[in-house]
Amino acid sequence: MDGTTLLAPGLQVRASKPFGDRPARDVDALMAQRIRSARARTVFVSFAFILAALTLWHEGKPVWGFWPQTNAIITSQDEFEGRYGKACNLGLAYPVDNQQVRSRATVSKRCAEAPPIGTTVTVRHDQFDYGWVEIRGYPGPTWIWVMGLSVIMFTPLALLALYVGVAWRRVLAVRRLRDAPWFEITGTVRASSLAAQNLLRLSLQPTEPGQPEVDLLFGIRPISFFPLPTVGTSFSVRIAGTGTGKVLVALPGHTGEAFGTVSARRL
Incomplete structure (x- = not known):
């Protein structure tokens, strides 16, 4: 089944729809997988915060009075x-x-x-x-110990909280894109390079004539291993988006989905 979709402002392409009009979230249980991951991280970090708070409260009893x-x-x-x-x-x-x-x-x-x-x-x-026990007038260095303990515990906990925030941010990103179906584009690779260690910049000229050249930037870490495409070869990519330029990216024959951006390539 073929269709036309607006992937980004000024970028409208014709492509096949390998799963018909099924929303992307229903393919490979994408939405459920993200929510399970975010919930598991939330439970773990919440437990760590509670344990740290109880430990700090107990150790700081002489300070709290x-x-x-x-x-x-x-x-x-x-x-x-x-x-x-x-x-x-x-x-x-x-x-x-x-x-x-x-x-x-x-x-x-x-x-x-x-x-x-x-x-x-x-x-x-x-x-x-x-x-x-503590002798009045001869307090021990409890407050120093408590301050040091709080720094030791809550610095990694803050990083874990950020870890949870990233997980829920991805859930929200999938939720925004969830209603769009997957579109599969096959074309000739015009440019291919790693913009960062795990970020691939790819330019495709669709095989169907009259189509604009597509510039795609997406993470490759969430997708199972694949050889990086070389200029002049044929390459297929699946994209789901709502027309804003923010998209989900998947590759036929590989598991996993990544977030990316898409635009019409400027010559």
Whole structure:
């Protein structure tokens, strides 16, 4: 079946329709495939964001605050060489919910400068993990750790979000082109070159006389391997578009579809 289609402003061609008037989205389940891919990426990235948020919330509890306070007695001191110099590990004993809790907390001071054994200090502890404690007036470098963790986690997550955005953008692109049927054009290759590593610029002179020369630019990565066409050879390409110059591109005998642009070649 043959037909005429407006592929871009000023570019109207006559070509065969290998699948009749069936919309491009119904051939090879193109639309469903794009939606499945976008949904899978969305679920994965959403799960990663939730996991990262929970991790950050948990690690940043001392920073967020809202921990209950109580009085604790220093029961021991152990000095050691910390990352930033001498530090002191203090043993603590304090009551929580009518039970005596023993825990330890580190202060970034020498033991001679830290609260001595037997001193009463005010501590803050986690509501669910009573042993996770911080001595008031001697906060650890938690906020530095939280900031570093947020940068480490959310930088790749931002890239993953961009990854999802690209997937849904492709869904929208297919949706805009989905109602057009596939048109197959066969012609002689006038020019063929890689505009980028995976972007083919192709000029075809259709075999049917009186047809304008077609300039096509499309990605080759989504399409299964094919030898790049050479000037003077015959080549067939399938195009689906709504007349704006934005098109879907497929090759007979190969799987996969790519996005591209089409125009009348300027001599």
